Each structure stands twice: as structure tokens, then as C-alpha cells.
Amino acid sequence: MTQTGMPARRAAHQMLQQITTEGRLLSELLGSGVLDQLAPEDRATAQRLVTETLRGLDRADRLLKPFLQKNPPIFVRNALRLGAIELVGGGAAHGVVNAYVEIVGRNKRTQSLKGLVNAVLRKVDPAAWEQLPVPVTPPWLRQPLVAAWGRKAMNGIEKAHFAGAPLDLTAKADAKAVAAAVDGEVLPTGSVRVADAGQVSKLPGFVEGNWWVQDAAAALPVKLLGDVQGQRVLDLCAAPGGKTLQLAAAGAAITAVDLSPTRMARVEENLKRTGLKAETIVCDARAFKADPYDAVLLDAPCSATGTIRRHPDLPHAKDGAEFGALIAQQAILIDHAVTLVKPGGRLVFCTCSLLPDEGEVQVEEALERHPELTVDRAALARPGIDPDWITEEGGLRLRPDYWAEAGGMDGFYMAVLSKPA
Structure with missing residues (x-):
């Protein structure tokens, strides 16, 4: 992230707004070049911020709820969500709070709520994060999935959603050789799983075409x-x-x-x-x-x-x-x-x-x-x-x-x- 972190945070807030209010998908936004003007480090940070916030959205809302008498406008709510995710992830409180106060303050329609953002984010206790339940899927999707697979299975599905996904590769020829090269493991079905992959194109065998992501x-x-x-x-x-x-x-x-x-x-x-x-x-x-x-x-x-x-x-x-x-x-x-x-x-x-x-x-x-x-x-x-x-x-x-x-x-x-x- 650049010194102030503002370009990445503004971009993350913009993407979160478009996803939650316009129904845009993240892949669509990235494909449209929404992050192209950012430095590489800020592009990665913005994408990580919005992904982590979406993954933990329900938990972030639960964390913020005790400090809100009513839900603020979605522009402000998304700033609070991003700020909460940064804080529970170890972000420096002073920088995080000031950043999202500035984002809300730049919008004429929400600038009067700068004080609210400042007050709420300063009350966020990162230690309370782990005590909250696994984020719940929005009702429109959760209800049919519970009907199909039952509540116990749905709880497991939501836990998996919150955990995110490792990187899986399919080897062109020798899965064991690919696993050894990328420090991964061969799964029972023959795919290669990598826990902490980093940048995919930097992994051994990418340029040579020894595998593909799948x-x-x-x-x-x-x-x-x-x-x-x-x-x-x-x-x-x-x-x-x-x-x-x-x-x-x-x-x-x-x-x-x-x-x-x-x-x-x-x-x-x-x-x-x-x-x-x-x-x-x-x-x-x-x-x-x-x-x-x-x-x-x-x-x-x-x-x-x-x-x-x-x-x-x-x-x-x-x-x-x-x-x-x-x-x-x-x-x-x-x-x-x-x-x-x-x-x-x-x-x-x-x-x-x-x-x-x-x-x-x-x-x-x-x-x-x-x-x-x-x-x-x-x-x-x-x-x-x-x-x-x-x-x-x-x-x-x-x-x-x-x-x-x-x-x-x-x-x-x-x-x-x-x-x-």
C-alpha cells in the first residue's frame, strides 16, 4: 500500500459500493479496468480489502451493530465495513479511522456523518471478532440451500466460504512432479493443492506450461x-x-x-x-x-x-x-x-x-x-x-x-x- 493507503481504500470502497448497490460482480469490475490506474501494490491491496470484506460482511455488520442506533446510508455502511475489516486484521487504528472518515467526508451527501464514522470505528474491538459466529449467507440463497442440504451441511458450507480457497492446479502430465515443484500436495483425485501460493505466474512451471489453475x-x-x-x-x-x-x-x-x-x-x-x-x-x-x-x-x-x-x-x-x-x-x-x-x-x-x-x-x-x-x-x-x-x-x-x-x-x-x- 502507498504511504497514505488512500488510493487502495477509495478503490475498495468504490468496488464494494458497485457490488452491493448495482449488482456488479468483482470479476466484471476488474475486467473493466477499475484498478488500472493504481500502483501494483495498491491494486493488490484494494482487491484483498474488498474480498475480505465481502467474505466477512455478515460478521462485520454484527461487530458494528452495537454502536449504531440505525443503519446509516449504504455509502457510510460500506466505509464502516471496510474499516472494521482493516482493524480486526491488525491495521493501525489511527490511519484506518482517519482514512474512512475522509472517504465519507468527501461525499457531500454523507459528510455530516464523519463524526459517526470516527466514533464507531474507534469503538471497534478486534478481540471481539473471533467471538462472533461464522458469516451467514444472505437469506435469498441460504433458504433454498438449507432446504436442499439441511442446516448442519449449510453451516459447514458457510464455514468453507468464510475460510476461502487454496489454489488448485491440474498438471499437464506428472502431478507428483508439479506438487514437488510448487510445494503442494497431490489430492486423492489427482489435483495439486497449494496452501500459500502467492502470485500464480511466479510459481515454478507456469511459464513452461506444466499446469493450469483449476x-x-x-x-x-x-x-x-x-x-x-x-x-x-x-x-x-x-x-x-x-x-x-x-x-x-x-x-x-x-x-x-x-x-x-x-x-x-x-x-x-x-x-x-x-x-x-x-x-x-x-x-x-x-x-x-x-x-x-x-x-x-x-x-x-x-x-x-x-x-x-x-x-x-x-x-x-x-x-x-x-x-x-x-x-x-x-x-x-x-x-x-x-x-x-x-x-x-x-x-x-x-x-x-x-x-x-x-x-x-x-x-x-x-x-x-x-x-x-x-x-x-x-x-x-x-x-x-x-x-x-x-x-x-x-x-x-x-x-x-x-x-x-x-x-x-x-x-x-x-x-x-x-x-x-
Whole structure:
């Protein structure tokens, strides 16, 4: 952080405002260049501040509540939240308090509340932080997740969300060699986990293309296909490309399709870095046509509720209003993907969602629409997969509270559907 810390703090406050009042996602804001004018150290600090605040938002509000007779305007409330997070993280009280008093004072609509900010932040007791409960997910999402998995499981999920996520890598070839190089460990499913990674591009093997970043849960759908050497495989909705890289490394003749030119450019960059080959096509997956493939992987657009431990902005930026349209789109994509699977071929459907409507229910309804399809339960017999993760209809349900002591995993659903020969 620069000497005063103000550029980073102002940027963090601006981003928190846009997330909580405009429904903007952090990735969207970063992609728009909101931090481009800052020094590298301030960019990192601003991103860390807003991420830590979002992750602990509910706890920060509980910490501040005794000192507030009523909720102040959201502009002020966000300044208090950021200040509280800095204070409990060991920030120097004088500098932190003065910084957020200045931020509130610069806004004509809130400058009269400078005294409130000063008084409240000076009363914050960092020692009280650890006595507060794990932050609770906003009700719009917590309620359906409790209904799906129960309160005990939801408590574990929220604990995993609050803890954040370690860095997982997928090795192009030798996972043990990658783990040794980056001081990581090989997980039961074959991914490499790094506890304190630092800057990803500085890790050994990045430049050489020996691995790519991919959560352990996200790496499993490709593994369910088994040996794909020499097979024609289609990756629909392919970006950001981890599964495309997996398939290419496994020897498949892979075609990757995605609607976004920007996201597909990232896929192509990673293919180049890793020295892997794939045909990349920018196209709406629902309109893509080609001769049928041996296997189709559909990682359908979804709520992304399984990735909250990595993206804590999501439950505060969204309210679930768009999820119905996503669920309808998933069904359309499944129906189209079935037409791209040759007789005797397989379709892997997956979503990074914790909502059954985007997983178990989608597969149950797909089987009703396509009675010729069968669920390949045998495909789930892979190293590291706990039989308790297998669902009634034959899919695989992963949750952030699984592997809790080892750092958890993203929430994911996947199933393998086979077409008759």
C-alpha cells in the first residue's frame, strides 16, 4: 500500500459500493479496468480489502451493530465495513479511522456523518471478532440451500466460504512432479493443492506450461470420461478452458466452443502456454452444428453458487432473479448437446452450482425428455470419489464442506449420460 493507503481504500470502497448497490460482480469490475490506474501494490491491496470484506460482511455488520442506533446510508455502511475489516486484521487504528472518515467526508451527501464514522470505528474491538459466529449467507440463497442440504451441511458450507480457497492446479502430465515443484500436495483425485501460493505466474512451471489453475471439483467432469485418447470430444461453453486443456492433454481431438470472444482468447492463451492443441470456435453453443462426437462435455452457464468461497461477491451482488432463465437455458443446452453425441457416445453435464434445480433436477428431467439416455454410474468409480457423493439419479454432488480439513472444494454437480449404439 502507498504511504497514505488512500488510493487502495477509495478503490475498495468504490468496488464494494458497485457490488452491493448495482449488482456488479468483482470479476466484471476488474475486467473493466477499475484498478488500472493504481500502483501494483495498491491494486493488490484494494482487491484483498474488498474480498475480505465481502467474505466477512455478515460478521462485520454484527461487530458494528452495537454502536449504531440505525443503519446509516449504504455509502457510510460500506466505509464502516471496510474499516472494521482493516482493524480486526491488525491495521493501525489511527490511519484506518482517519482514512474512512475522509472517504465519507468527501461525499457531500454523507459528510455530516464523519463524526459517526470516527466514533464507531474507534469503538471497534478486534478481540471481539473471533467471538462472533461464522458469516451467514444472505437469506435469498441460504433458504433454498438449507432446504436442499439441511442446516448442519449449510453451516459447514458457510464455514468453507468464510475460510476461502487454496489454489488448485491440474498438471499437464506428472502431478507428483508439479506438487514437488510448487510445494503442494497431490489430492486423492489427482489435483495439486497449494496452501500459500502467492502470485500464480511466479510459481515454478507456469511459464513452461506444466499446469493450469483449476479447482479440484472442476477437474472431475473430464476424469469421468476415462480414456479419451484419439476420441473426438466437444467442449461446449468451454471458457475459461480448464477442461479443454485436460482433454487436450489426455490426447483427445478437442473442439472448444464458447460465446465470448474475450473468454475464448484466454483459452487460446492457455493452450499456447501449455503447448496443447484444440480447435476453438466462438459461437453460441445452442447454435453450434457439426458431425456427432464420441463425447460431449457441457459445463452449462449457471448460478455459480458453488464458487462462493472463491467469489464472495456473488451472494451480495445477486438476488437469484436471473436463475430461472439460466435453468431454462440449461435444459435447452442439454437437448442440443444430445444431438451432437454419436450413437454409443456420452454426454457429461455439469454445473458449478449448489442448487439441485441446476443439477439433480436437470438430469432427472433430461432423462424424461430423452428416454433413450441412461446414466452411466460406473463412470463415477474414479480415484478419490467418495461413494457418499453419488446421488440417487446417478450423478455426483460436490459441496464446499467436503474435504473441509484439507481446504474444501467448489460446489459442483456432474453426471454422465450414455446414448445407445
